[in-house]
Amino acid sequence: MGKRKKRNGEILTPIEIASSGAEGQCIARTDGKVVFVEKAVPGDVATLRIIQDRSGWMKATIVELLEKSADRVDTFCQHFPVCGGCKWQQMGYAAQLRYKNQQVRDALKHIGKVEVEEWLPIAAAAETKHYRNKLEFTFSNKGYLEIFDKGNPDHLSVQALGYHAPGRFDKVFDVDSCYLMPTLANDIRNGLRDLCIENAISFFDLKEQTGMMRNLLLRCNRKGEWLVVTVFAKDEPETISLVMDWMKESFPQIVSLHFVVNEKRNDTLHGLETVCVNGEPYLTEVLGNRTFRIQPKSFFQTNTEQAEKLYSITKEFAGLTGTELLYDLYSGTGTIGLFLADKCRKVVGIEYLQDAVDDAFENAKLNGISHASFFAGDMAKVLDEAFVQTHGKPDVVITDPPRAGMHPDVLARLLQMEADKIVYVSCNPATQARDLHLLSEKYDVLKVQPVDMFPHTHHVESVALLGRRG
Numbered sequence: 001m002g003k004r005k006k007r008n009g010e011i012l013t014p015i016e017i018a019s020s021g022a023e024g025q026c027i028a029r030t031d032g033k034v035v036f037v038e039k040a041v042p043g044d045v046a047t048l049r050i051i052q053d054r055s056g057w058m059k060a061t062i063v064e065l066l067e068k069s070a071d072r073v074d075t076f077c078q079h080f081p082v083c084g085g086c087k088w089q090q091m092g093y094a095a096q097l098r099y100k101n102q103q104v105r106d107a108l109k110h111i112g113k114v115e116v117e118e119w120l121p122i123a124a125a126a127e128t129k130h131y132r133n134k135l136e137f138t139f140s141n142k143g144y145l146e147i148f149d150k151g152n153p154d155h156l157s158v159q160a161l162g163y164h165a166p167g168r169f170d171k172v173f174d175v176d177s178c179y180l181m182p183t184l185a186n187d188i189r190n191g192l193r194d195l196c197i198e199n200a201i202s203f204f205d206l207k208e209q210t211g212m213m214r215n216l217l218l219r220c221n222r223k224g225e226w227l228v229v230t231v232f233a234k235d236e237p238e239t240i241s242l243v244m245d246w247m248k249e250s251f252p253q254i255v256s257l258h259f260v261v262n263e264k265r266n267d268t269l270h271g272l273e274t275v276c277v278n279g280e281p282y283l284t285e286v287l288g289n290r291t292f293r294i295q296p297k298s299f300f301q302t303n304t305e306q307a308e309k310l311y312s313i314t315k316e317f318a319g320l321t322g323t324e325l326l327y328d329l330y331s332g333t334g335t336i337g338l339f340l341a342d343k344c345r346k347v348v349g350i351e352y353l354q355d356a357v358d359d360a361f362e363n364a365k366l367n368g369i370s371h372a373s374f375f376a377g378d379m380a381k382v383l384d385e386a387f388v389q390t391h392g393k394p395d396v397v398i399t400d401p402p403r404a405g406m407h408p409d410v411l412a413r414l415l416q417m418e419a420d421k422i423v424y425v426s427c428n429p430a431t432q433a434r435d436l437h438l439l440s441e442k443y444d445v446l447k448v449q450p451v452d453m454f455p456h457t458h459h460v461e462s463v464a465l466l467g468r469r470g
């Protein structure tokens with residue numbers, strides 16, 4: 001058989017964008033093949049250029065938009081589409097919700113092969129902008145715009161403070177205005193960039209590993225208080241003081257001001273000392289009737305309003321009566337277990353990170369909860385037979401794993417523990433569906449409710465209630 005001729009560069013016209021598939025990709029079909037189309041909206045009719053041709057699928061870009069989808073709206077951000085953040089902003093919010101809902105349904109049907117007894121409508125976000133409570137920005141002495149503005153050197157942005165360009169660890173584009181956090185984030189970031197330029201403080205070179213300014217981390221709570229961490233590449237007290245004094249004087253909203261010196265090659269703050277120079281070393285946030293302490297490195301759901309909704313749905317699904325032993329798997333800083341603690345006899349949480357477990361104990365203390373314990377380690381290892389013997393077989397399990405879902409050993413343990421109910425909170429419908437398929441050996445899926453934590457992205461959270469048969 002001869003070699004198949006690749007169709008790269010070929011023009012397809014007119015093609016209708018049929019739907020949105022996994023990972024938010026838009027899908028068209030031609031000659032029996034799926035075509036993934038960038039920057040499209042389902043319902044668009046367009047002329048496409050094939051950029052990648054594989055045996056089972058193709059990738060294409062829009063050359064000309066012939067007919068706009070009824071779901072298309074004007075984009076609101078000047079950094080679209082260079083930024084990988086709010087990629088779905090050219091689609092109306094109602095349509096985004098429709099496709100997120102569909103994503104969860106398709107995953108449970110095609111990957112999970114499970115019947116769902118009751119579907120609850122997706123919990124929409126009341127605020128579709130300024131909804132995040134945390135962002136991280138990177139300094140770079142080689143701005144990304146040069147790639148887009150090759151023919152227009154006036155627009156070169158050499159010193160950038162912004163986000164990594166999608167898929168480019170070494171390229172950062174300069175952010176002037178971002179809609180993800182409350183607008184003070186823009187003032188802090190832009191003010192800091194200007195201060196550094198005015199005082200000739202060098203921006204980090206990601207390849208050469210030279211320069212002074214590395215990262216900026218911002219967190220805020222619903223009261224309008226801010227925690228700010230500036231990451232420097234070197235321990236230069238004069239520069240550090242200049243930046244810290246400026247922050248302190250310019251932004252009274254910063255109630256927790258920190259810096260870190262990071263001399264490593266990578267940007268993670270793991271293992272580095274965070275120095276608090278002003279205010280408390282943490283922010284506090286209230287969810288339901290619980291108060292949580294958030295330190296610079298703590299994990300905390302990034303959309304506070306929707307996290308409260310997510311936890312309320314989880315609580316409702318768990319249907320606790322006050323007598324239950326509750327396991328909170330992948331417990332992070334203990335937020336879900338503590339949110340539910342007033343309705344059960346005992347909470348047992350397991351979480352990989354020791355720092356998060358320490359925070360969970362602090363959070364329990366802060367809320368006067370003495371019937372919750374948390375254990376650190378890899379779930380597949382910690383949740384063994386001896387652990388279950390020591391702490392007891394749970395009546396209800398809450399599980400909230402990372403995107404990769406649960407390890408097969410953890411799934412096997414869940415089947416062995418035979419809790420009456422499992423509430424599976426997931427940020428990845430595909431791995432949730434895979435895990436539900438395995439759990440269907442003993443469990444029925446009673447209810448599912450998708451939750452939109454991240455408007456203008458394809459990401460969707462899904463809460464599933466499983467009931468044990470028999």
Ligand SMILES: C[S@@+](CC[C@H](N)C(=O)[O-])C[C@H]1O[C@@H](n2cnc3c(N)ncnc32)[C@H](O)[C@@H]1O
Binds near residue numbers: 301334352400
């Ligand atoms: C999606 S977060 C959920 C956190 C928490 N339930 C919340 O709502 O804030 C997943 C958590 O699982 C933890 N994790 C990831 N892999 C793990 C593992 N192998 N064993 C235990 N915990 C793990 C992460 O550190 C993270 O805190």
